[in-house]
Amino acid sequence: MKRFTAPFACLPEKTRGRVFAEPGGDYRSAFARDRDRIIHCQAFRRLKHKTQVFVYHEGDHYRTRLTHTIEVAQVARSIARALGLDEDLAEALALAHDLGHTPFGHAGERELDSLMRPFGGFDHNAQSLRILTRLERRYAGFDGLNLTWETLEGLVKHNGPLITPEGDPVGRYRERGLPEAIIDYASAHDLELASFASAEAQVAAISDDIAYNAHDIDDGLRAGLFNLIDLGDVPLAGEALSSVLRLYPDLEPDRIVHETVRRVMSAMVTDVIAETRRRAEQARPGSAAAVRAMAGPLAGFGAQMQENNRVLQSFLNEKMYRHERIEQIMERARRVMRDLFDVYMNDPSLLPQTWRAEAAASDTTVHARQVCDFIAGMTDRYALDQHKRLFDLDPLFR
Incomplete structure (x- = not known):
């Protein structure tokens, strides 16, 4: 079945292309x-x-x-x-x-x-x-x-x-x-920084908000940073929880959490689709370029969902991201980052060979950016391993 294509969608056949031209022609x-x-x-x-x-x-x-x-x-x-x-x-x-x-x-x-x-x-x-x-x-x-x-x-x-x-x-x-x-x-390579991005980019951005808000509820509950009862007064999450408890009064806790989270996500996704359609009907952008030229974003939450989302983020910020347990772990993480940055800045020979050769010929600012690139690319595990190797200290991640 042929899918509907919005007049303001980005069309791959009309792409502005790549910096380095490449042959197309595959599937x-x-x-x-x-x-x-x-x-x-x-x-x-x-x-x-x-x-x-x-x-x-x-x-x-x-x-x-x-x-x-x-x-x-x-x-x-x-x-x-x-x-x-x-x-x-x-x-x-x-x-x-x-x-x-x-x-x-x-x-x-x-x-x-x-x-x-x-x-x-x-x-x-x-x-x-x-x-x-x-x-x-x-x-x-x-x-x-x-x-x-x-x-x-x-x-x-x-x-x-x-x-x-x-x-x-x-x-x-x-x-x-x-x-x-x-x-x-x-x-x-002019990215037209004064305009909005495409509708597809705006959708990806709001999808990030939807995913981390809903799933941080799941992870926060799983970690015991807050309890189901704490969600009762939180708009959207509390309504989703009440709906689950009303429909399934004897459901075990893990399933209650999942049913609540999926209802939160569904409500947010449905709202974004409806609100974006409403804005598109009002603005009638006829092309991807018209979306970029709009005075405001095309994709977004409706006013009530935007407020619900703000309150939910505030709840997670207080109960989860600023939780004492999380703060203690992150302070140790910051110490690891400081130690690694200082040691690589002071002794470029400790960098891997491929990075070391570039650093040796660099001025301080360029060297710092190379160290930054190296550390930013690390996984948590690799950063901890390097810290252990260089300092022979346990960063107390336990």
């Missing part, structure tokens, strides 16, 4: 090839052992960056299909969105940003761009993965424009300015 579209390249790259495999919230030794059933990424991709595909968008592009963007994350989750990112502050800072979105355009070295003809313009544009701008039409940074970059990696790349 895949340009966006499908992007997706496949992301799945097969080293950075994607490393997500298996990178923290989402819990460091790997905490248990096998908690989300990692990889399992979270797969769940985001599933949500993005579902929403894209319902809206008539290009599923391959939405999936590629979902699969790539966390490639630039450091070991130890947001705590690792904050620590590395602090350490790199004298050298331009660290930003996981910019790091994802570096990985996909420079640090992955698999192909004979180019560094990076040579992805299409639409994939790189969507990766960089999935949360909205980065600058005003006058060139002033906005949002998270307002105070500190754009990361150098984004400035350098966009100056050579």
Whole structure:
């Protein structure tokens, strides 16, 4: 059965192409090839052992960056299909969105940003761009993965424009300015940083919100950071829980959790589809370019769901991300990051040979960026192993 295609979908046959021209002609579209390249790259495999919230030794059933990424991709595909968008592009963007994350989750990112502050800072979105355009070295003809313009544009701008039409940074970059990696790349390959990204990119971004909110409920309950009863007063989650208990009064706790989480996800996905259709009907964008030129995002939650989502995030922030147990683990993680950064900065000979040769010829800022790239690419496990090897100290992750 032929699927509906929205007039504002990105069409692979109309892609703006790749920096390095490549022959097409196989059975895949340009966006499908992007997706496949992301799945097969080293950075994607490393997500298996990178923290989402819990460091790997905490248990096998908690989300990692990889399992979270797969769940985001599933949500993005579902929403894209319902809206008539290009599923391959939405999936590629979902699969790539966390490639630039450091070991130890947001705590690792904050620590590395602090350490790199004298050298331009660290930003996981910019790091994802570096990985996909420079640090992955698999192909004979180019560094990076040579992805299409639409994939790189969507990766960089999935949360909205980065600058005003006058060139002033906005949002998270307002105070500190754009990361150098984004400035350098966009100056050579214009990603139109003042406009919104495609509808597919916007869908991938909101799918990330849906996945981590719903599944952090699951992981938080599994870890005992809060209890089912705590969800009672939380909009959306409390309503989902009440529905489950009403329909299945004798259901065992594990199934109650799963039924609650899936209802939360379903409600969010349904709301995004309905709200995006409403906005599309109102704005009537006739092309992907028209979506980029809109004054606001096309994909999003309705007003009530947006508020419900805000309250849920606030609940998780208080009960989970700032939980004493999580804070203690993340403080140890920050110490590991500091120790590794300092030792590699002071003694480049401790870096692997392939990194060492580049570092020896570098000035301090370039050397710091190389150390940053090396540490950011580590998995939790590798970072802990290197810390043990270099310092012969147990970082007390127990």
